[in-house]
Amino acid sequence: MNYQVDEKGYYGRFGGAYIPEILHKCVEDLQNNYLGVLESDDFKREFHRLLSDYAGRPSPLYYAQRMSERYGCRLYLKREDLNHTGAHKINNTIGQILVAKRLGKTRVIAETGAGQHGVATATVCALMDMPCVVYMGKTDVERQQPNVKKMQMLGATVVPVTSGNMTLKDATNEAIRDWCCHPADTFYIIGSTVGPHPYPDMVARLQSVISEEIKWQIAEKEGRDYPDYLMACVGGGSNAAGTIYHYLDDERVKIVLSEAGGEGVLSGRSAATIQLGREGIIHGSRTLVMQNEDGQIEEPYSISAGLDYPGIGPIHANLATTKRATVLAVNDDEALDAAYELTRLEGIIPALESAHALGALKKMSFKPDDVVVLTVSGRGDKDMEAYLKNISL
Ligand SMILES: *Cc1c(COP(=O)(O)O)cnc(C)c1O
Numbered sequence: 557m558n559y560q561v562d563e564k565g566y567y568g569r570f571g572g573a574y575i576p577e578i579l580h581k582c583v584e585d586l587q588n589n590y591l592g593v594l595e596s597d598d599f600k601r602e603f604h605r606l607l608s609d610y611a612g613r614p615s616p617l618y619y620a621q622r623m624s625e626r627y628g629c630r631l632y633l634k635r636e637d638l639n640h641t642g643a644h645k646i647n648n649t650i651g652q653i654l655v656a657k658r659l660g661k662t663r664v665i666a667e668t669g670a671g672q673h674g675v676a677t678a679t680v681c682a683l684m685d686m687p688c689v690v691y692m693g694k695t696d697v698e699r700q701q702p703n704v705k706k707m708q709m710l711g712a713t714v715v716p717v718t719s720g721n722m723t724l725k726d727a728t729n730e731a732i733r734d735w736c737c738h739p740a741d742t743f744y745i746i747g748s749t750v751g752p753h754p755y756p757d758m759v760a761r762l763q764s765v766i767s768e769e770i771k772w773q774i775a776e777k778e779g780r781d782y783p784d785y786l787m788a789c790v791g792g793g794s795n796a797a798g799t800i801y802h803y804l805d806d807e808r809v810k811i812v813l814s815e816a817g818g819e820g821v822l823s824g825r826s827a828a829t830i831q832l833g834r835e836g837i838i839h840g841s842r843t844l845v846m847q848n849e850d851g852q853i854e855e856p857y858s859i860s861a862g863l864d865y866p867g868i869g870p871i872h873a874n875l876a877t878t879k880r881a882t883v884l885a886v887n888d889d890e891a892l893d894a895a896y897e898l899t900r901l902e903g904i905i906p907a908l909e910s911a912h913a914l915g916a917l918k919k920m921s922f923k924p925d926d927v928v929v930l931t932v933s934g935r936g937d938k939d940m941e942a943y944l945k946n947i948s949l
Pocket of ligand 1: 643644645672673747748749789790791792793794795796862863907909910933934935
C-alpha cells in the first residue's frame with residue numbers, strides 16, 4: 557500500500573486539482589517545480605537554518621511521566637507548542653515563502669479562520685519583506701481581534717470577507733478570487749494539507765520535519781526509532797501529516813487521529829468531517845465534505861477554531877477510508893477536560909485543537925510498554941478566554 561500522492565495528484569480517490577481555467581498555468585508551474593525546489597540544496601539549507609534559528613527547532617520530545625502513569629503507557633509529547641508563533645504552522649509558512657521567492661513571486665495572499673495561519677504568514681512576510689494580504693471572514697475578524705492586530709502590526713493587510721457565513725470557507729473563496737486576478741505575481745500560502753495538488757503534498761513535506769525529528773528523538777530515548785502509536789488532531793490535517801509522514805508505510809506504527817465532535821457527532825453542531833462527510837469538492841480538491849442533500853456545504857461547529865472546517869485534507873480522507881488511520885471524534889467537553897488534565901499533571905496549557913488529540917487518550921487502551929507519541933500542535937494562550945469561560949478553577 558502506498559499512501560503518498562500519485563503522479564496525478566491523488567491519494568486513492570481523493571485529491572486532484574479542481575481549479576478555474578485561469579489558474580491552470582500557475583498551479584501547473586507549481587506542480588512542475590515544487591519538488592525541484594524542495595529538494596534543492598539551496599532551499600534545504602535556508603529552510604533548516606530558519607527552522608532552527610528562527611522557529612526554535614528541533615521541538616522537544618518530552619516524556620510525560622504523570623500522564624504516562626494516568627494512561628498506563630509510555631507517553632511522549634511532541635512539543636510544537638514551543639515553536640515561534642505558538643504552533644506547527646510556522647514550519648509550513650517558512651517553507652512556502654521560500655518556495656514563493658524561488659518561483660519569482662512578489663506578493664503573498666492567505667486565508668485564515670481563527671487567525672493562526674494569518675499570523676504565521678504575516679510573520680514570514682515581515683521576515684522576507686513581501687507584501688501580504690490575508691482574507692478573513694468578517695465574523696472571524698470580530699471574534700479574533702488579537703490576531704487581527706498582530707497581523708496588522710506585522711505589516712499585513714487584513715481583508716474582512718462579507719459573503720456567505722463570513723467565516724473560513726468564505727475567506728478561502730475570496731483568496732482564490734484574488735489569486736485568479738493576479739496569477740502571475742502572487743503566491744497563495746495555504747495553511748494546511750488542503751487545496752489543489754500540489755498543496756497537500758507540499759505542506760505535508762514541509763511539516764514532515766516533525767516526524768523526522770521524532771525518529772531520532774525516540775531512538776535516543778527508547779532505543780528504537782518508532783513508537784507503537786502516533787496521535788494528533790486533524791483540522792485540515794497538517795500537524796497530523798507531519799507527525800506521521802515518515803511512518804506511513806511502517807505498519808508497526810498505529811495512527812490515531814482526532815477530529816472535532818463539537819457538541820456531539822449527531823447533534824447538528826459538529827465538525828467531525830470523516831464521520832459526517834461525503835465525497836465532494838472543496839478548496840480545489842476531491843475529499844470528504846460536510847454537505848447537505850443538495851451538495852451545499854454545511855457550516856461546521858467546534859469549540860476549537862482550528863478544527864472548525866467542513867472539509868479534510870485528501871491525505872487523511874484516504875488514510876481513514878483505507879483504515880490505515882483510526883479516527884476518533886472528541887467533543888468540546890472532552891477536549892476541555894483533557895486540556896485541564898494536561899495543565900494540572902504536566903504544567904502545559906495546550907491549544908484547544910491539541911486538547912482534542914489528548915482527549916482521545918481516554919478512548920484508548922494501552923499496554924504498559926506501549927510507546928505513544930502525541931503531538932501538542934500549539935499552545936493555549938489564544939484559548940484562555942474559552943478555558944476561563946468553561947472550566948471552573
Ligand atoms: C491550525 C491549527 C490546527 C489545525 O490545523 P491542521 O492543519 O489540521 O494541523 C491544529 N492545532 C493548532 C494549534 C492550530 O493552530
